[in-house]
Amino acid sequence: MSKRFTSLALTAHPPAATRHGRGRSHRAVAPFAAVSVLVAGAALTGCGQQRDAGVYTVMNSSTDESYHRWDAEAMARCGEQLGITIEQQSVPASQVMTKALRMASSKSLPDIVQFDASEMPTFADAGGLVDLRTLGLSTEDIPEGIVDFGSYEGTYYGAARSVNTLALFYNKDVLDKAGVEVPTTWAQLRESAEQLTEGKQYGLALSAGGAEDGVFQFTPFMWSNGGDETELDSPRVVEALDYWKGLLKDGSLSKSTVNWTQADVNDQFMAGNAAMMINGPWQVETLNTDKSLHWGIAPIPVPEAGDDSVGPLGGAVLTVPDTGDEARERTAGKIVACLASEKEQLTYALNSWMVPANAKAAAVWRERVPELDSLADQVAVARSRTAQLGAGWSSVSLALQSAFQSALTGQSSETALKRAQQRATSGN
Amino acid sequence: MTTSTVTAQTPAEASKTAAAPDPARLRHRRRLAQWGFVAPAVVFMLLFFGYPLVRNVVMSFQHYTPKTFFTGEAPFNGTDNWSDVFQGALFGKALWHTLVFTAGSLLGQFCIGLALAVFFSRRFPLNGVLRSLILLPWLVPMVVSGIVWRRILDQDTGVLNSFLETVGIGGSTPWLTSPEMALVSVILVNIWIGIPFNMVILYGGLQEIPRELHEAAALDGASAWRTFRSVTLPLLKPVVTVVLVLGFMSTVKILDLILALTDGGPADATQTLGTLTYQNSFVQLDFGAGAVVGNVLILISAVFAVFYLRVNRTEGK
Numbered sequence: 100m101s102k103r104f105t106s107l108a109l110t111a112h113p114p115a116a117t118r119h120g121r122g123r124s125h126r127a128v129a130p131f132a133a134v135s136v137l138v139a140g141a142a143l144t145g146c147g148q149q150r151d152a153g154v155y156t157v158m159n160s161s162t163d164e165s166y167h168r169w170d171a172e173a174m175a176r177c178g179e180q181l182g183i184t185i186e187q188q189s190v191p192a193s194q195v196m197t198k199a200l201r202m203a204s205s206k207s208l209p210d211i212v213q214f215d216a217s218e219m220p221t222f223a224d225a226g227g228l229v230d231l232r233t234l235g236l237s238t239e240d241i242p243e244g245i246v247d248f249g250s251y252e253g254t255y256y257g258a259a260r261s262v263n264t265l266a267l268f269y270n271k272d273v274l275d276k277a278g279v280e281v282p283t284t285w286a287q288l289r290e291s292a293e294q295l296t297e298g299k300q301y302g303l304a305l306s307a308g309g310a311e312d313g314v315f316q317f318t319p320f321m322w323s324n325g326g327d328e329t330e331l332d333s334p335r336v337v338e339a340l341d342y343w344k345g346l347l348k349d350g351s352l353s354k355s356t357v358n359w360t361q362a363d364v365n366d367q368f369m370a371g372n373a374a375m376m377i378n379g380p381w382q383v384e385t386l387n388t389d390k391s392l393h394w395g396i397a398p399i400p401v402p403e404a405g406d407d408s409v410g411p412l413g414g415a416v417l418t419v420p421d422t423g424d425e426a427r428e429r430t431a432g433k434i435v436a437c438l439a440s441e442k443e444q445l446t447y448a449l450n451s452w453m454v455p456a457n458a459k460a461a462a463v464w465r466e467r468v469p470e471l472d473s474l475a476d477q478v479a480v481a482r483s484r485t486a487q488l489g490a491g492w493s494s495v496s497l498a499l500q501s502a503f504q505s506a507l508t509g510q511s512s513e514t515a516l517k518r519a520q521q522r523a524t525s526g527n
Numbered sequence: 528m529t530t531s532t533v534t535a536q537t538p539a540e541a542s543k544t545a546a547a548p549d550p551a552r553l554r555h556r557r558r559l560a561q562w563g564f565v566a567p568a569v570v571f572m573l574l575f576f577g578y579p580l581v582r583n584v585v586m587s588f589q590h591y592t593p594k595t596f597f598t599g600e601a602p603f604n605g606t607d608n609w610s611d612v613f614q615g616a617l618f619g620k621a622l623w624h625t626l627v628f629t630a631g632s633l634l635g636q637f638c639i640g641l642a643l644a645v646f647f648s649r650r651f652p653l654n655g656v657l658r659s660l661i662l663l664p665w666l667v668p669m670v671v672s673g674i675v676w677r678r679i680l681d682q683d684t685g686v687l688n689s690f691l692e693t694v695g696i697g698g699s700t701p702w703l704t705s706p707e708m709a710l711v712s713v714i715l716v717n718i719w720i721g722i723p724f725n726m727v728i729l730y731g732g733l734q735e736i737p738r739e740l741h742e743a744a745a746l747d748g749a750s751a752w753r754t755f756r757s758v759t760l761p762l763l764k765p766v767v768t769v770v771l772v773l774g775f776m777s778t779v780k781i782l783d784l785i786l787a788l789t790d791g792g793p794a795d796a797t798q799t800l801g802t803l804t805y806q807n808s809f810v811q812l813d814f815g816a817g818a819v820v821g822n823v824l825i826l827i828s829a830v831f832a833v834f835y836l837r838v839n840r841t842e843g844k
Contacts, residue, residue: 193809196812197809197812200593200596200812201596203596203597204595204596204597204599221593221812222593224593224594225592225593225594225596225597226594226597226598227593227596227597299683299684301683308790308792309789309790309791309792309793309794309795310790353682353683354682354683354701354704354705355681355682355683355684355703355704356704357704357792357793357794358677358681358703358704358789358792358793367684370684372683372684421597490593493810493811493812494811497806497810497811500792501792501794501795504706504792504793504794504795505706505793505794507793508704508705508706508793508794509706510794515794518616522616525615
């Protein structure tokens with residue numbers, strides 16, 4: 100069909116062109132030139148955008164309707180307080196970093212960027228962020244762990260409004276019916292998961308997907324067992340991975356685990372395909388949409404009774420990029436201070452089910468949301484993924500993903516992790 | 528609006544030029560006009576194809592990191608990026624997966640597409656309706672198909688395994704969860720996506736073959752298979768080349784489908800050159816390494832583009 104069309108066009112054209120020949124063609128030059136000038140002009144004005152004095156922009160990843168609305172409300176309150184307009188620009192979480200980098204090269208960075216805390220070090224390392232302490236932000240009332248969470252090489256670049264970590268969610272009805280206690284140790288978890296596996300229902304669901312989700316979920320097992328991201332092939336990490344393999348071998352975990360994101364895990368739990376799951380408080384909003392589902396939450400089980408349950412600290416931090424305009428940066432600092440103030444943190448945390456970063460706000464939050472109490476305990480001892488490796492985390496994360504996926508699909512944990520360590524150190 | 532004013536002026540102008548014909552000036556004007564026509568296309572190509580291409584090649588020889596976006600400095604590091612990428616364990620794997628994926632997808636898409644095209648070139652009731660229904664996979668955005676297929680192929684709760692179980696064959700195939708199976712599943716999904724494209728173009732090609740030739744073959748007593756091999760296929764050859772080359776170029780750079788289906792996993796079993804570029808550039812933010820893989824992809828596509836142009840040219844003659 101396309102062929103017929105082209106041949107038709109070809110036969111139709113030449114006579115027309117010769118007939119009007121010269122006259123038409125040289126008349127056409129002017130419009131072409133005009134169009135070219137217009138296009139070029141539009142492109143240039145686009146580049147040289149001037150910042151509006153009273154308008155400040157915050158770039159975040161609140162693309163979900165509810166998060167976007169909560170943020171918009173908080174920004175409106177802070178804007179009113181400071182006598183300015185704050186605009187929100189939301190892009191998908193995976194694009195915040197690349198978009199910010201592109202904006203940096205075109206000198207059009209927003210006044211505030213909300214990064215996922217695991218990405219912040221990369222941007223800070225490139226020299227793109229302003230020390231929040233120089234902008235007058237105080238870290239009083241913020242637990243040390245959370246200050247570190249927002250710091251890179253000792254400098255405080257990112258103010259967290261709320262933090263989260265992983266916990267064990269369980270279906271109360273299913274556990275009661277089976278007479279199973281909420282597990283606290285690895286042995287108990289393995290045993291009860293096996294007991295709860297029945298028909299279409301798996302005992303436990305977790306994400307071992309090939310992205311940051313899977314790594315996030317592996318860290319509490321690795322860390323609680325004394326393993327460390329700097330030495331992926333250490334016996335402690337191998338043991339943790341062997342524990343996952345064991346769960347899979349028992350049949351307590353679905354084989355699809357390697358293909359699940361944390362959202363998939365939540366779907367499985369809600370659909371009754373899993374009696375327990377490892378997940379984070381950001382799922383609570385979705386979980387609560389099903390009124391017939393009675394769920395509980397507990398710390399992630401530890402290798403031996405008495406061990407500390409060390410989870411990963413997750414969440415986003417508000418940062419002020421270095422735009423070179425000091426006056427604007429100072430105002431941006433004030434906006435961050437307002438958005439991360441005790442009051443705003445509490446509002447945000449109550450909306451989003453995450454734990455406020457500020458200790459005073461967290462205390463109030465515990466009273467208001469007693470069912471998530473254990474989460475607040477977990478957060479207090481949780482660890483930041485980038486504390487040791489900073490910008491080097493992404494390489495380790497990629498190597499680790501490949502390793503646990505290999506191990507869960509047949510390879511020995513030792514071989515897989517040995518290769519991962521090699522890959523992490525060589526960068527390939 | 529502009530055109531009307533210009534037209535209004537020209538008769539006077541034209542008569543002036545006619546009064547004093549100056550061949551050199553005329554030729555000059557004509558040349559200028561010709562360039563005027565070509566210029567937008569040339570500017571567009573240079574700006575949106577030439578520049579990124581050159582940048583990508585240059586970038587593959589640079590130490591290009593997040594810092595570069597601030598300082599604008601990307602020191603040249605010779606062939607470091609290239610040797611790093613080529614020595615990395617993933618590159619060989621990704622290259623192999625890309626080749627298997629492309630070959631498998633094209634073979635499946637083409638054979639099924641051709642079979643359907645031949646089938647639909649007969650006349651039968653509901654032909655048109657069925658033909659348009661088969662176009663559906665083409666209309667669904669790639670990411671949506673990816674997500675839907677991920678659910679269909681889920682080992683425990685997926686529709687496909689439930690179906691197989693009901694029918695009594697298998698039922699616990701680890702479509703996307705075993706490294707041995709994942710690449711095959713991804714290819715199968717891509718075949719499903721590619722069938723409409725192949726079918727439509729080949730169907731168009733079949734319509735161009737004069738009916739008399741088939742009638743003549745039938746009169747000569749040729750069997751259906753013989754007619755297909757000796758009449759249909761040779762006459763369809765130009766269309767076949769176009770379908771295959773275009774299919775190749777869109778398949779070799781696959782990214783979205785794989786990201787949605789497996790994220791390159793499990794255990795890098797579905798890592799292709801496309802996903803590797805993405806991972807290098809946008810996860811590890813090592814833009815130099817990403818550019819290297821990107822260049823390899825461009826090179827592979829370029830070879831086939833040249834092939835395509837040559838075929839087209841000989842056809843034109």
